[in-house]
Structures are given as C-alpha cells and as structure tokens.
Amino acid sequence: MSCLLYIVIPCFKEEEMLPETGKRLREKLSGYIKEGRISPESRVLFVDDGSTDGTWDKICTLNRENELFTGIRLSHNRGHQNALLAGLMTAAERADVMISMDADLQDDINAMDEMLNRFFEGYEIVYGVRRRRDKDTFFKRATAEGFYRFMSALGVEIVFNHADYRLMSKRAVEALAEYKEVNLFLRGIVPLLGFKWTTVEYDRGERLAGESKYPLRKMIAFALDGITSFSVKPIRLVLTCGCIVFAVSILMILWTLITKLTGNAESGWSSLMCSIWLIGGLQLLGLGVIGEYIGKTYAETKRRPRYIISDILPDKNRKG
Ligand code: UDP
Ligand code: MG
Numbered sequence: 001m002s003c004l005l006y007i008v009i010p011c012f013k014e015e016e017m018l019p020e021t022g023k024r025l026r027e028k029l030s031g032y033i034k035e036g037r038i039s040p041e042s043r044v045l046f047v048d049d050g051s052t053d054g055t056w057d058k059i060c061t062l063n064r065e066n067e068l069f070t071g072i073r074l075s076h077n078r079g080h081q082n083a084l085l086a087g088l089m090t091a092a093e094r095a096d097v098m099i100s101m102d103a104d105l106q107d108d109i110n111a112m113d114e115m116l117n118r119f120f121e122g123y124e125i126v127y128g129v130r131r132r133r134d135k136d137t138f139f140k141r142a143t144a145e146g147f148y149r150f151m152s153a154l155g156v157e158i159v160f161n162h163a164d165y166r167l168m169s170k171r172a173v174e175a176l177a178e179y180k181e182v183n184l185f186l187r188g189i190v191p192l193l194g195f196k197w198t199t200v201e202y203d204r205g206e207r208l209a210g211e212s213k214y215p216l217r218k219m220i221a222f223a224l225d226g227i228t229s230f231s232v233k234p235i236r237l238v239l240t241c242g243c244i245v246f247a248v249s250i251l252m253i254l255w256t257l258i259t260k261l262t263g264n265a266e267s268g269w270s271s272l273m274c275s276i277w278l279i280g281g282l283q284l285l286g287l288g289v290i291g292e293y294i295g296k297t298y299a300e301t302k303r304r305p306r307y308i309i310s311d312i313l314p315d316k317n318r319k320g
Contacts, residue, residue: 004317005032005042005116006091006098010083011059012049014103016209018058021103022069028109029068037116041317042095043070046103047087050077056311063313075310080213081184081222084164085176086307092173094317099167101128104207106135107165111202115167124172124195128165131201147223154231157191159199166190182299182306185226228292235293238286245282249275 007025011018025044032038046059048071062069072090074083084100091098097119101107107128115126133141151158164186175193228234252275
C-alpha cells in the first residue's frame with residue numbers, strides 16, 4: 001500500500017536551519033518513495049509562522065528547486081500550536097497521512113520509519129516519545145517532566161514526554177478540525193480524539209542551528225494554557241480552600257464570642273492581623289485563578305480566526 005504523506009513543519013525565524021532540514025528530509029522522503037512505501041506525490045509542507053527574517057525566501061527557494069517542498073505562510077506570528085494547526089488543516093485536504101515535526105530536527109527523523117510501519121499496521125495516531133532527554137539542559141528537562149507529571153495528576157490525558165512529533169491519519173486530523181478552541185494545546189486535544197494509537201520512542205538531539213524559539217516566558221504561558229484549558233481542578237482547589245477557611249472562621253467567631261462573654265476581651269491584635277492577611281490572600285488567589293478561566297471564556301466567545309493564510313505555493317496535489 002502506498003499512501004500520500006505530508007510532513008508538516010512550523011517555522012519561525014528558521015532561515016539558518018531550513019537548508020539543512022530541507023536536505024535531510026529530501027533524502028528521507030526520496031528513500032521512502034523509491035522503496036514504494038509512500039506515493040511520489042508526498043510533500044514536505046513548511047508553515048512560515050509570520051517570520052520576519054528570510055524564512056519565507058528559503059521556503060520559496062526549496063519549492064523552486066524541488067517539487068517535494070511546498071509551503072504556506074501565516075500573515076502574522078501566531079505561535080507554534082496555531083502554525084502547526086494551519087499546516088495540518090492544509091495538508092489534510094491533500095494527504096492520507098501527516099507527520100508533524102519541528103524545523104530544528106531535534107526529533108530524530110528516522111523515527112518516521114517506525115511511525116509509518118505502525119500506520120500501515122492500522123494505527124491512526126502515532127506519538128513520538130522522547131526516550132532520553134540528555135541533550136536538553138537540566139532545567140528544560142526538569143521543568144518539562146514536572147509539567148507532564150503535574151498534568152497527569154490533574155487528570156489530563158497526556159502522553160508522557162511526547163511533544164508535537166506525531167503521525168496522524170487524515171481522519172484523525174479531520175476530527176481535530178472539530179475542536180474550535182482558541183487556546184490551543186494540541187498535546188491535550190489529540191488524545192481526546194480517540195482512534196487507534198500507539199507510541200514510538202526516539203532520542204532527542206540538539207538543535208542544529210539557530211536558537212530556541214521557546215524562551216522561558218513562552219514555556220510558562222504554554223504550560224498555563226495547557227493546565228487551564230484542560231482542567232477545572234484549580235477551581236475546585238479554590239472551592240476547597242474556601243470551605244476550609246469558612247469552617248475555620250466559624251470556629252474563630254465562636255472563640256471570639258466565648259472570650260468576650262467570659263470577660264477576657266483583650267483579644268490579640270496579632271491574631272486579628274494574621275486572619276485578615278490570610279483571608280485577604282486566599283481571596284486574591286481565588287480571584288486570580290477564576291480570572292484565568294474568565295479570560296479563557298472571553299477569548300473563546302470572540303471566535304476569532306486562529307490563523308490566516310496569506311500565500312500558498314504551487315503544488316499539483318492541491319484540489320480546488
Ligand atoms: N515555532 C513557531 N512559532 C513560534 C515559535 C516556534 O512556529 O512562535 C516553531 C519553531 O520554528 C520550531 C518549533 O516551533 O520549528 C519548535 O520551536 P523550538 O525548536 O525553538 O522549541 P524548543 O525545541 O526549544 O522547545
Ligand atoms: Mg527545538
């Protein structure tokens with residue numbers, strides 16, 4: 001069986017990386033085509049996520065040199081998750097199966113061999129899972145693994161140590177299109193799609209060129225998005241705290257009344273101050289968490305488009 005494969009690659013300021021990425025993927029894809037595993041119409045689809053450097057020029061050059069390469073360009077930087085979604089939705093109109101990966105080739109492209117084997121065995125979603133992360137800095141590894149554990153503890157279905165290197169069938173991507181949320185966290189949504197799935201392990205390498213486009217600030221925002229888009233447990237926690245504080249405050253009132261009635265009303269200034277601070281603090285914390293969800297609801301109700309494609313490169317597989 002030979003299927004039409006699209007490799008979807010979001011790129012943000014990746015001009016240094018693209019020639020090498022292009023070269024390696026061309027070899028890989030040509031190999032598959034020669035073996036007859038995938039259709040000769042298979043492509044690498046680059047998504048330029050509104051880069052301000054020469055990324056789009058590099059994609060256009062690759063497209064001119066070899067029809068294996070095609071691309072789309074977003075009109076503005078929308079972030080990795082939105083760029084990936086734009087790529088998957090575009091590819092789903094043309095392909096039978098899609099593999100998403102990063103432009104920096106930190107994820108071993110040879111893992112695609114296994115992914116395709118699994119697909120041919122009938123799996124519709126194949127997650128690439130990092131076996132070792134020793135090429136990542138200690139900080140990145142610790143925060144990432146802590147995050148996966150925390151998400152599981154919150155009851156979110158998530159594949160441990162899987163980033164967005166994954167194979168999805170056309171049917172799975174079409175199902176993904178039904179999820180209309182604006183706060184995109186694909187690692188949380190894809191397991192909700194169901195379908196027959198499995199994992200493939202690989203070793204994560206180092207970024208070959210350029211620097212990470214995920215600074216700490218973006219990582220924290222992404223983690224917060226993941227947590228608040230998929231779990232209402234933080235709200236429950238606030239509720240539990242509220243109940244406990246309420247119970248304690250009743251005891252405090254009783255105690256104050258008893259002290260007053262027994263005539264020992266020299267009640268402590270410090271305990272009063274402590275309770276005011278404690279309650280005030282808890283209330284603020286609660287408001288903060290609730291505010292996070294209200295913010296999300298606000299964003300969802302606006303129903304803004306998640307991306308706008310401004311250019312589409314020629315590709316003879318394109319329909320319509
Ligand atoms: N990326 C993107 N838009 C962004 C930030 C990143 O499309 O706003 C892409 C980037 O080009 C790369 C992938 O997302 O292909 C992962 O980024 P990076 O390798 O910098 O993240 P890290 O591996 O350091 O977590
Ligand atoms: Mg990377």
